[in-house]
Amino acid sequence: MSTTYTLDTATSRAHPVPEPVRRLTVPAIAARKSGGVTANPLVMLTAYTARMAQLLDPHCDMLLVGDSVGQVIYGLDTTVKVTLDMMIAHGGAVVRGSYRAVVIVDLPFGTYEASREQAFITASRVLRETGAAAVKMEGGEVLAPTVEFLVARGIPVVGHVGLTPQAVNALGGYGARGRSEAEAAKIIGDARAIAAAGAFALVVEGVVEPLARDITSAVPCPVVGIGASAACDGQVLVIDDMLGMFERTPRFVRRFDDLAARISHAATRYAAAVRDRSFPGEAETYRQKG
Ligand code: KIV
Numbered sequence: 001m002s003t004t005y006t007l008d009t010a011t012s013r014a015h016p017v018p019e020p021v022r023r024l025t026v027p028a029i030a031a032r033k034s035g036g037v038t039a040n041p042l043v044m045l046t047a048y049t050a051r052m053a054q055l056l057d058p059h060c061d062m063l064l065v066g067d068s069v070g071q072v073i074y075g076l077d078t079t080v081k082v083t084l085d086m087m088i089a090h091g092g093a094v095v096r097g098s099y100r101a102v103v104i105v106d107l108p109f110g111t112y113e114a115s116r117e118q119a120f121i122t123a124s125r126v127l128r129e130t131g132a133a134a135v136k137m138e139g140g141e142v143l144a145p146t147v148e149f150l151v152a153r154g155i156p157v158v159g160h161v162g163l164t165p166q167a168v169n170a171l172g173g174y175g176a177r178g179r180s181e182a183e184a185a186k187i188i189g190d191a192r193a194i195a196a197a198g199a200f201a202l203v204v205e206g207v208v209e210p211l212a213r214d215i216t217s218a219v220p221c222p223v224v225g226i227g228a229s230a231a232c233d234g235q236v237l238v239i240d241d242m243l244g245m246f247e248r249t250p251r252f253v254r255r256f257d258d259l260a261a262r263i264s265h266a267a268t269r270y271a272a273a274v275r276d277r278s279f280p281g282e283a284e285t286y287r288q289k290g
Helices: 026-031 050-059 085-097 116-130 139-153 165-169 181-196 209-218 259-275
Strands: 040-046 063-064 102-106 134-138 159-164 203-204 221-225 234-237
Touching: 026 102, 040 050, 040 203, 050 085, 063 085, 085 102, 085 116, 102 116, 116 134, 116 139, 134 139, 134 165, 139 159, 139 181, 139 221, 159 181, 181 203, 181 209, 209 221
Parallel strands: 040 063, 040 234, 063 102, 102 134, 134 159, 159 203, 203 221, 221 234
Antiparallel strands: none
């Protein structure tokens, strides 16, 4: 089975998977919403590295290699600066580190908006070079013909509407969307258009609760929310946000751990052990054999 995860354990720190596992498929994810109902909410998290993918994989239906990699891993101020090469490098790592979840890779800003052909060239390169199952693209009605073009050519697409961070320069910030009637109507029109074009799922980001509810009941595909209330068919968070790696996070984030403090604590203990020469100790030292 090509999705079975194997590693050379003589040279790798990563753990091999104990038994072959069949990877979830795009149609299986789409089928989780049936007759407008999603009995089991879809679980999605972002991942950017092989080891994190291994840890998250048993718990997630989908792993998203988000262009948030730019901010989380590279310290960029916006996702606008993320390149296709970055997405492909991290996408490949997440596919290698996972064996069950559907892996979706974000198309970065400037690599798909110009034309349907540009989007196809970019998306096909992503699938070919990473092994991921699908791509995600930000945008509404104007992007619908592109989504249709890709889907018709065998490229599964996840849409992304509401707050679209790649458009931060046009939006002027990351505030919640859909507070006015006109804005809400525009976003629901975007969601309908992208779903009708064949997206198998939609990420809806940073919208007020009534709009999230309306979108979720308006489209047949699963709606995965981030900052979009519990009304959606599933949820996604940026992994480092939910692990408590950053001091500042958006209001919609719940910290399920406080990893930043735990890492600081470990580094403090390591530094003290190096300075007082208690590390490395006998157990951590190679000796001549015989
Ligand atoms: O880039 C990303 O991590 C995303 C999520 C916020 C959905 O698109």
